[in-house]
Amino acid sequence: MANYIFHFNTSSEPSYPYWINNAAGKCHFDREEVAEQLGFLRIDGFAYSWLDEPDNVLSSRMDGLLGGLQRNDCLIVQWPMPAFGPRWVNLFIDRVHFFGAKLIFLIDDMASWQMGLKFPEASSPEIPAYLSNPAVAEEFNYLSRTDGIIVHSAAMKLHLKDQLALAGKKITDNVTWYGPGVNKTKYFKSRRHLGNGVDYAGALHKAKFLQHLSADFKLNIYGAGPKDQQLAKKRAIHLHERVDPEAIPQMLEGSFGLVWDSDSYPDVVGRWGEYERYNTPAKFPMYLSANEPVIVWSQAAMAPFVRANQIGLTIDSMAQLPDAVQSVTKDQYSQMLTNVQRISPLIRDGFFLKKAILDVMAKIYINNPTG
Numbered sequence: 001m002a003n004y005i006f007h008f009n010t011s012s013e014p015s016y017p018y019w020i021n022n023a024a025g026k027c028h029f030d031r032e033e034v035a036e037q038l039g040f041l042r043i044d045g046f047a048y049s050w051l052d053e054p055d056n057v058l059s060s061r062m063d064g065l066l067g068g069l070q071r072n073d074c075l076i077v078q079w080p081m082p083a084f085g086p087r088w089v090n091l092f093i094d095r096v097h098f099f100g101a102k103l104i105f106l107i108d109d110m111a112s113w114q115m116g117l118k119f120p121e122a123s124s125p126e127i128p129a130y131l132s133n134p135a136v137a138e139e140f141n142y143l144s145r146t147d148g149i150i151v152h153s154a155a156m157k158l159h160l161k162d163q164l165a166l167a168g169k170k171i172t173d174n175v176t177w178y179g180p181g182v183n184k185t186k187y188f189k190s191r192r193h194l195g196n197g198v199d200y201a202g203a204l205h206k207a208k209f210l211q212h213l214s215a216d217f218k219l220n221i222y223g224a225g226p227k228d229q230q231l232a233k234k235r236a237i238h239l240h241e242r243v244d245p246e247a248i249p250q251m252l253e254g255s256f257g258l259v260w261d262s263d264s265y266p267d268v269v270g271r272w273g274e275y276e277r278y279n280t281p282a283k284f285p286m287y288l289s290a291n292e293p294v295i296v297w298s299q300a301a302m303a304p305f306v307r308a309n310q311i312g313l314t315i316d317s318m319a320q321l322p323d324a325v326q327s328v329t330k331d332q333y334s335q336m337l338t339n340v341q342r343i344s345p346l347i348r349d350g351f352f353l354k355k356a357i358l359d360v361m362a363k364i365y366i367n368n369p370t371g
Helices: 024-037 055-066 086-098 127-132 134-143 154-166 226-232 271-275 283-289 303-309 318-326 330-349 351-367
Strands: 003-009 041-046 074-079 102-107 148-151 175-177 198-201 219-224 237-241 256-259 294-297 312-315
Touching: 003 024, 024 041, 024 074, 024 351, 041 055, 055 086, 074 351, 086 102, 086 134, 102 351, 127 134, 127 154, 134 154, 148 154, 148 351, 154 175, 175 351, 198 283, 219 226, 226 237, 256 283, 256 312, 283 294, 283 330, 294 303, 294 318, 303 312, 303 330, 312 318, 330 351
Parallel strands: 003 041, 003 074, 074 102, 102 148, 148 175, 198 219, 198 256, 219 237, 256 294, 294 312
Antiparallel strands: none
């Protein structure tokens, strides 16, 4: 039995795909490195779009990509895959199973959830229209045919199970989640101090919820653009231009890292905010990798982890942010830092993702062996 992780190239240039797309490339890179540390080998494939590719050409291409797989080999693919089209993805899944290998989807994002499609109740008359949406139907089809799935959180697993049930499909029992995730960095800064403001990775002009905070609330913005200059005038805001995602942990100068998304102030509103009920934003492990306590929405998937490990604050609305930060005492903050410094080496080493990979493999190969 051999273990593999699939890597998609998107260019002939010696660069890593999606590296400039916010944190997407960094996240993919870190997950591949974690898998390789567990002994996984890399299979390289080129991302392309050829929707009317002849069947014989596509079949030969799949044999070239996957022909080295043998019975009970394990292949991890980060989901979503590039925009190959349904025919390509369906044949890919079929061919992995034809060679007798096990396919695991490691969920990065759920495209249909990001689109903000309203999730209907089990008895809703809107179910047929919801299920007929191509984004929903295709993800249902693909995810119901895998041997294992690694998701962000327990909440994502339950929501995915409920979603597939609407279409009469069943999620595999071989599901694990990686929780706080991974951010590989060599962190070397000294211990943080209370009173240095709140760090936010992202552009200020896109974060309307931050623009309503009082002018004296100290913010450090990482990823600022020209539009942010005017918004920051006469306010206690320190702007940092966008830098390579590998460099950000070393630049974080605040006392807390904020994980928040909303279309308005003060409550969490909109598809991206709702999405945080299930996913783990890349900001979360990034802050922790830099030994920084975090502030998250109380309904976010990561809120239970923050509370259980006492590594930051959970708040119900953005209106609570200033008072929540102000109420933290030096002793409380010191204990948060100590707790974070217990977690941060695990984040930097990819412990949580490694555990999730090994757990799902145990479910597939030990709990349900096929020989």
